[in-house]
Amino acid sequence: MIEPAVLKGFRDSLPEEEIPKKRIIRILEDVFSSYGFVPIDTPVLEYTEVLLGKGGGETDKQIFRFQDNGGRQVAMRFDLTVPFARFLAMHHDKLGVPFKRYHINKVWRGENPQKGRYREFIQCDFDIVGADNAEADYEILSMMHRSFSALRIDGYTFHLSHRALFSAFLAHIGIEDKSIDILRTVDKMRKIGTDEVRKLLDEITGDSSKTEGILSFITAGDGRDFIGTLEAIEKLSGGPSEHSERMRTIYSMLEKTGIASSFVFDPSITRGLDYYTGIVYETFLDKLPSLGSVCSGGRYNDLASLYTKEKLPGVGSSIGLDRLMAGLVELGSPLLADSSAADVLIIHNADDTEKAVIAGEILRGMGIRTDIYLLPEAKMKRIYGYAEARHIPYSLQIKDGSYVLKNLGTREETSFDDLSQIREVIRID
Amino acid sequence: MIEPAVLKGFRDSLPEEEIPKKRIIRILEDVFSSYGFVPIDTPVLEYTEVLLGKGGGETDKQIFRFQDNGGRQVAMRFDLTVPFARFLAMHHDKLGVPFKRYHINKVWRGENPQKGRYREFIQCDFDIVGADNAEADYEILSMMHRSFSALRIDGYTFHLSHRALFSAFLAHIGIEDKSIDILRTVDKMRKIGTDEVRKLLDEITGDSSKTEGILSFITAGDGRDFIGTLEAIEKLSGGPSEHSERMRTIYSMLEKTGIASSFVFDPSITRGLDYYTGIVYETFLDKLPSLGSVCSGGRYNDLASLYTKEKLPGVGSSIGLDRLMAGLVELGSPLLADSSAADVLIIHNADDTEKAVIAGEILRGMGIRTDIYLLPEAKMKRIYGYAEARHIPYSLQIKDGSYVLKNLGTREETSFDDLSQIREVIRID
Numbered sequence: 001m002i003e004p005a006v007l008k009g010f011r012d013s014l015p016e017e018e019i020p021k022k023r024i025i026r027i028l029e030d031v032f033s034s035y036g037f038v039p040i041d042t043p044v045l046e047y048t049e050v051l052l053g054k055g056g057g058e059t060d061k062q063i064f065r066f067q068d069n070g071g072r073q074v075a076m077r078f079d080l081t082v083p084f085a086r087f088l089a090m091h092h093d094k095l096g097v098p099f100k101r102y103h104i105n106k107v108w109r110g111e112n113p114q115k116g117r118y119r120e121f122i123q124c125d126f127d128i129v130g131a132d133n134a135e136a137d138y139e140i141l142s143m144m145h146r147s148f149s150a151l152r153i154d155g156y157t158f159h160l161s162h163r164a165l166f167s168a169f170l171a172h173i174g175i176e177d178k179s180i181d182i183l184r185t186v187d188k189m190r191k192i193g194t195d196e197v198r199k200l201l202d203e204i205t206g207d208s209s210k211t212e213g214i215l216s217f218i219t220a221g222d223g224r225d226f227i228g229t230l231e232a233i234e235k236l237s238g239g240p241s242e243h244s245e246r247m248r249t250i251y252s253m254l255e256k257t258g259i260a261s262s263f264v265f266d267p268s269i270t271r272g273l274d275y276y277t278g279i280v281y282e283t284f285l286d287k288l289p290s291l292g293s294v295c296s297g298g299r300y301n302d303l304a305s306l307y308t309k310e311k312l313p314g315v316g317s318s319i320g321l322d323r324l325m326a327g328l329v330e331l332g333s334p335l336l337a338d339s340s341a342a343d344v345l346i347i348h349n350a351d352d353t354e355k356a357v358i359a360g361e362i363l364r365g366m367g368i369r370t371d372i373y374l375l376p377e378a379k380m381k382r383i384y385g386y387a388e389a390r391h392i393p394y395s396l397q398i399k400d401g402s403y404v405l406k407n408l409g410t411r412e413e414t415s416f417d418d419l420s421q422i423r424e425v426i427r428i429d
Numbered sequence: 430m431i432e433p434a435v436l437k438g439f440r441d442s443l444p445e446e447e448i449p450k451k452r453i454i455r456i457l458e459d460v461f462s463s464y465g466f467v468p469i470d471t472p473v474l475e476y477t478e479v480l481l482g483k484g485g486g487e488t489d490k491q492i493f494r495f496q497d498n499g500g501r502q503v504a505m506r507f508d509l510t511v512p513f514a515r516f517l518a519m520h521h522d523k524l525g526v527p528f529k530r531y532h533i534n535k536v537w538r539g540e541n542p543q544k545g546r547y548r549e550f551i552q553c554d555f556d557i558v559g560a561d562n563a564e565a566d567y568e569i570l571s572m573m574h575r576s577f578s579a580l581r582i583d584g585y586t587f588h589l590s591h592r593a594l595f596s597a598f599l600a601h602i603g604i605e606d607k608s609i610d611i612l613r614t615v616d617k618m619r620k621i622g623t624d625e626v627r628k629l630l631d632e633i634t635g636d637s638s639k640t641e642g643i644l645s646f647i648t649a650g651d652g653r654d655f656i657g658t659l660e661a662i663e664k665l666s667g668g669p670s671e672h673s674e675r676m677r678t679i680y681s682m683l684e685k686t687g688i689a690s691s692f693v694f695d696p697s698i699t700r701g702l703d704y705y706t707g708i709v710y711e712t713f714l715d716k717l718p719s720l721g722s723v724c725s726g727g728r729y730n731d732l733a734s735l736y737t738k739e740k741l742p743g744v745g746s747s748i749g750l751d752r753l754m755a756g757l758v759e760l761g762s763p764l765l766a767d768s769s770a771a772d773v774l775i776i777h778n779a780d781d782t783e784k785a786v787i788a789g790e791i792l793r794g795m796g797i798r799t800d801i802y803l804l805p806e807a808k809m810k811r812i813y814g815y816a817e818a819r820h821i822p823y824s825l826q827i828k829d830g831s832y833v834l835k836n837l838g839t840r841e842e843t844s845f846d847d848l849s850q851i852r853e854v855i856r857i858d
Contacts, residue, residue: 012520013471015469018470038448040443066495134782372465375527
């Protein structure tokens with residue numbers, strides 16, 4: 001006998017989790033489709049060189065990689081961004097730009113599993129490629145807002161900033177050469193706090209006045225006063241620029257479409273990754289700030305440059321579906337509450353098997369999700385336990401040639417001779 | 430620069446393919462849910478030993494396997510059946526039986542890619558565990574029928590047989606010890622033809638009269654006469670038995686629910702795999718017999734025995750989604766025809782950007798999938814090319830403060846001052 005076990009950092013998804021996960025994915029897909037975004041998929045396995053470039057770095061150690069039977073160096077994708085860049089390089093001619101796509105699927109990282117972090121998890125990316133303007137930036141923000149609204153999440157705030165404004169500020173105070181290290185350090189603010197960030201910045205800048213400068217930049221303004229904060233940042237970064245103008249235009253669109261109140265200007269948002277060049281954002285659940293960002297992204301101007309000479313500017317965002325679900329569980333989201341496997345459970349004696357089977361087909365034809373309890377000899381207690389475990393709200397018992405519908409919550413019973421009457425009694429969303 | 434390429438046997442899924450694939454998956458999920466089946470998922474990576482058992486055999490060579498950074502022997506799943514057996518061994522206590530689940534996801538096999546066969550493909554499995562009776566067998570057949578009907582496939586036939594009747598026949602003629610080899614050989618019938626099968630059977634049985642016996646068994650009866658064929662098989666296998674009775678009961682249910690005409694008794698269906706013990710089936714598209722079976726399965730009585738002492742009898746089926754899609758493409762299925770990215774494309778000048786963005790939000794709120802063309806400076810020819818490539822049926826141009834809706838097929842135009850009027854003109858399914 002072999003010990004049944006899953007690998008460390010991996011897990012099964014049982015129906016209780018998988019039902020709401022599928023529901024959430026459908027809601028997101030419907031939102032994305034409502035903007036004309038189209039789905040794509042890419043292989044789980046890619047050439048290692050395609051995923052890692054010429055290599056090195058953090059990612060390198062965390063990746064699942066091996067040599068396949070044909071002697072190729074292959075690896076499992078660790079995000080959906082790099083495969084998308086490779087995909088664009090190969091297909092942009094055929095697809096044409098602007099290209100608006102979404103991609104919801106699993107990625108793998110060999111990092112050490114922590115609470116709520118796994119080696120296999122689902123990402124949900126949506127990007128617009130081939131349009132570098134405020135309208136495209138706005139569209140992604142609008143989709144984020146509509147997604148969170150469609151998921152009926154109780155309280156969320158989108159934190160916006162602009163990478164180029166931060167870079168302009170660093171140039172303004174003469175430390176643009178250290179920007180990558182500074183960005184990565186500031187990005188850790190929420191995790192490690194101001195004191196620790198100050199210490200790390202001191203090491204990088206070697207100048208406590210510059211450190212204090214950076215700290216006052218990232219805490220400038222009151223984010224709720226979007227334009228006020230933008231003006232403060234504008235000053236610190238050397239005055240008005242196309243970048244600060246872009247932010248103004250985006251904010252105006254958010255106002256005109258009535259969703260501005262969910263957005264704050266938060267100069268502490270930098271995103272650790274090198275490739276961002278414009279607007280950047282993170283999303284926090286108001287009641288669960290410690291969960292971290294559940295939806296992040298920004299503008300990048302040259303994502304596919306590793307694979308093609310074609311300039312392909314883009315803007316996009318990524319929802320961390322597993323983290324978001326963990327948040328929804330904690331918030332007691334109604335989306336997770338209904339994981340009923342069926343609307344009705346048909347219960348019958350062995351003699352009535354054919355009647356039960358026919359009733360099942362009729363109910364399904366009426367749009368009622370109908371499970372049949374398949375062990376007619378079982379005790380009623382076991383059958384009701386089955387219904388309860390599956391959150392099935394009604395049972396339909398076949399008894400002496402007629403049907404008894406029972407609301408398993410209220411225990412109310414109604415008898416029928418004719419199944420067509422069931423629709424008048426049953427309540428299903 | 431790195432050459433952008435995908436691995437041999439792998440492929441990207443572009444929107445043209447991914448849109449209908451997602452539509453098909455949703456239809457199947459809705460059918461499965463209508464029977465009270467619940468979704469599960471399992472990790473892509475498992476311990477190699479869990480997937481392969483103590484090893485050896487065909488599968489062993491075809492699997493993607495490696496040693497992870499923690500020194501574990503791991504492998505990518507090559508089907509959804511083995512992970513389900515492992516899943517059941519771990520969770521059946523919590524889940525309770527009968528347990529009805531579906532699982533739609535990718536699997537990987539390193540076999541040499543042929544036409545229409547890839548190293549990464551999607552399987553779609555649905556099984557009932559914990560009920561060994563005709564009702565459970567019927568339920569899977571009913572789901573298969575309802576799935577194919579929901580997919581609006583033009584012509585399909587389910588070929589049924591019974592493994593235990595075949596085994597009884599082999600015992601009856603005294604060659605049950607060679608049954609595994611015989612099953613595998615008969616299973617190749619459609620691929621290699623009668624003559625080749627006869628030759629192989631002769632090698633196995635060493636007795637041409639036994640070979641002819643087997644050949645007359647698998648061609649017995651006229652499958653369209655289900656009961657007639659069953660009676661012929663019953664005789665050849667030594668007379669009535671619980672197995673032939675089971676088939677009779679199943680067929681009676683198919684008749685009572687009005688779907689019997691899609692099912693034939695076909696004794697040549699054996700399924701190569703060892704673990705089947707009862708009813709077995711394959712599904713062929715009437716117009717594309719050479720495509721092979723697009724939905725196959727059967728009853729197994731002890732799937733999880735490698736991992737648990739618990740007896741877990743089951744019955745299930747698996748749709749080969751990629752093969753089915755290839756078939757639908759060849760048949761010109763209407764399901765694949767509509768891959769429109771949006772219902773309406775908004776076209777605007779740079780001056781009208783805010784109006785366009787607002788119009789987009791209003792249309793989406795009305796349930797109209799609305800794409801906005803994001804490069805206002807582009808030439809009309811390019812914009813219409815974009816709409817055409819994405820199969821978008823309408824454009825909405827913002828012009829002098831009013832809106833012009835254009836049917837891009839008929840070129841008919843309608844003007845509005847108020848967007849609420851759009852619903853009266855536009856036709857969307």
